[in-house]
Structure formats: C-alpha cells, structure tokens
Amino acid sequence: MTLGAVPRGFSWSGYRALIQAFLDRGYAVKLFGDLDPTKSHLVLRHDIDFSLRAAVDIARIEADMGVRANYYVLLQTEFYNLCSPEDWARVVEIAELGHDVGLHFDASRYDADLEMLEAAVARECSVLAAIMGREVTTVSFHRPAQSLLGLARPLAGRLHAYQPRFFSEIAYVADSRGLFRYGHPLDHEAFAAAKAMQLLTHPIWWPQAEAEDKMSLLDDLLQQRQDLLLSEAIANCKPYAEYRGRRASVNHG
Structure with a gap:
C-alpha cells in the first residue's frame, strides 16, 4: 500500500491503517518511559474522556498488531465509573492486553499551586x-x-505526557474534537523524516464504522449511559420496576 493510499477515516480500519503506516515507515512503538527522542519512536497516547468501551476496542486492535499504548483514565468524571463491575473489567482488560494505564488528571478541580497538584496527583494515582x-x-x-504545558518536572514522581521531551522536543499530533486540526500525522514533516512523535487520540472518535456526524457518537454514548442507569434502577429497586411496568401498560393500553 502506498502512503497516499492509506485510508484516513476515523474508524477501526482507519486506525489500524494509520498505525500500520508508522510501522511500515520503520517506527517502533514505545511507552513513554522507553522513548528515545533521537530514534524513530512513536508514543501512542489515548485520553479516555468519555468511553471505556471504545477504549477497549482500540486496545484490542493495538494488541492484535503487537503494539503497546498509554491509556489515561479519569477518576472524577460522570461518564464512567471505574468501580462499577463493567468499567473495572474494561480497565483491567486494557492493562492485561499489555498497555500502560495511567491517570488522566483534571487539574482544574484543584488549586493551581504545584505543591497542591503534586499531592492531588499522588492521591489520585494511589486510588487508581x-x-x-x-x-x-x-x-x-x-x-x-x-x-502545565511543557512543565519539565515529573509530578508525584511520575512522568507526564506534557514534559518537553514528550511534547515540545518531538513532534506532537492530536485528534482533538475528532479532527487532526493541525494536519494529519502522515503529512507531518517528522513522519517524512521518521523522527520521534507523540500521537494523541481519543477512542470515542474511532468507532467501528466512520460516523457521518462526529457529535452523534456522543449522542449514542449518552443514550447507552441512560439505558444502563435505567436498567440498573429497575434491577435494584422493586417499587421502581413496578412503576415502570405500570407506565408501560398504560402506554400500550
């Protein structure tokens, strides 16, 4: 497959083709701790803002391709719950596939003082x-x-994705908002020269088949979340289950 023929859609097949293009170019996929900025190294980073289910899909693709990635999960979010049986199993599966699972830290919830952020990062990492x-x-x-962008020091003794050696001293490309707004990774001058790169993607934007409207993916996620909460409420509260049953009878009467 020539470079120009590589599919560029936001889908499972598009993601697989994107990573394969890097491998064909001679890149080695590395975790943050193993990156050598002087070599053809690619760091794959996934920030899980919305969907652990979507993250598992991408993690399986990568494992099938023999590559390892960095996955970052939020502790303080309304979109998933790491202590729920399903989401806990998803995080464990991602780790057992060989990927590194780290903390996606929302600093906006804390005072901007670095010492306070250090303590908060340490606390959240311990919980995770x-x-x-x-x-x-x-x-x-x-x-x-x-x-925090370009902050050179580790936080709570841990590497972070915006240290200069990962962020500004090598190429950095992200799919924020479901688009490569500053150019496709395969068009980047670093790719042409096979230089080190950090590639950030968000699994929610990479469904099995490409979505005509990216925002519809969030609609689907919210509907799934609503359906899950409804089924859990019915399963855990008999009076509510009876109430829903009466409503259904009236609506179909």
Missing part, C-alpha cells in the same frame, strides 16, 4: 492503583492549563 491492582507510573492532563 488500588482499583487496578497495579502501579500507576504516568499521568496526562485533562484540558491542561497553559502553565
């Missing part, structure tokens, strides 16, 4: 490690403040 049953060694920021 307890949930997963394994250590948390890396962090990425959720909607990072400008002051």
Whole structure:
C-alpha cells in the first residue's frame, strides 16, 4: 500500500491503517518511559474522556498488531465509573492486553499551586492503583492549563505526557474534537523524516464504522449511559420496576 493510499477515516480500519503506516515507515512503538527522542519512536497516547468501551476496542486492535499504548483514565468524571463491575473489567482488560494505564488528571478541580497538584496527583494515582491492582507510573492532563504545558518536572514522581521531551522536543499530533486540526500525522514533516512523535487520540472518535456526524457518537454514548442507569434502577429497586411496568401498560393500553 502506498502512503497516499492509506485510508484516513476515523474508524477501526482507519486506525489500524494509520498505525500500520508508522510501522511500515520503520517506527517502533514505545511507552513513554522507553522513548528515545533521537530514534524513530512513536508514543501512542489515548485520553479516555468519555468511553471505556471504545477504549477497549482500540486496545484490542493495538494488541492484535503487537503494539503497546498509554491509556489515561479519569477518576472524577460522570461518564464512567471505574468501580462499577463493567468499567473495572474494561480497565483491567486494557492493562492485561499489555498497555500502560495511567491517570488522566483534571487539574482544574484543584488549586493551581504545584505543591497542591503534586499531592492531588499522588492521591489520585494511589486510588487508581488500588482499583487496578497495579502501579500507576504516568499521568496526562485533562484540558491542561497553559502553565502545565511543557512543565519539565515529573509530578508525584511520575512522568507526564506534557514534559518537553514528550511534547515540545518531538513532534506532537492530536485528534482533538475528532479532527487532526493541525494536519494529519502522515503529512507531518517528522513522519517524512521518521523522527520521534507523540500521537494523541481519543477512542470515542474511532468507532467501528466512520460516523457521518462526529457529535452523534456522543449522542449514542449518552443514550447507552441512560439505558444502563435505567436498567440498573429497575434491577435494584422493586417499587421502581413496578412503576415502570405500570407506565408501560398504560402506554400500550
């Protein structure tokens, strides 16, 4: 397959083709701790803002291709719950596929003082490690403040994705808002020269088949979440189950 013929759609097949293009170019896929900025190394980073289910799909694709990626999960979010049986199993599966699961840290919930952020990162990493049953060694920021971009020091003794050697001293490409707004990774000058790159993607934007409207993916996610909460309410509250049954009878009467 020539470079120009590589599919560029936001779908499972498009993602597989994208990673294969890097492998064909001679890149080695590395975790953050193993990156050598002087070599043809690619760091794959996934910030899980919305859907752990979508993250598992991408994690399986990567494992099938023999590559490992960095996945970052939020502790403080309304979109998933790491302590629920299904979401806990998803995080464990991602880790067992060989990927590194780190903390997606929302600094906006804390005071901007670095010492307070250090303490908060340490606390959240400890909680995540307890949930997963394994250590948390890396962090990425959720909607990072400008002051945190390019912060050279580790946080709470852990690498973070915006340290200069990962962010500004090598190429950095992201699919924020479901688009490569500043150019496709395969068009980047670093790719042409086979230089080190960090590629950030968000699994929600990469469904099995490409969506005509990216925002519809969030509609689908919210509907799934509503359906799950409804089924759980019915399963855990008999009076509510009876209430729903009466409503259904009236509506179909």
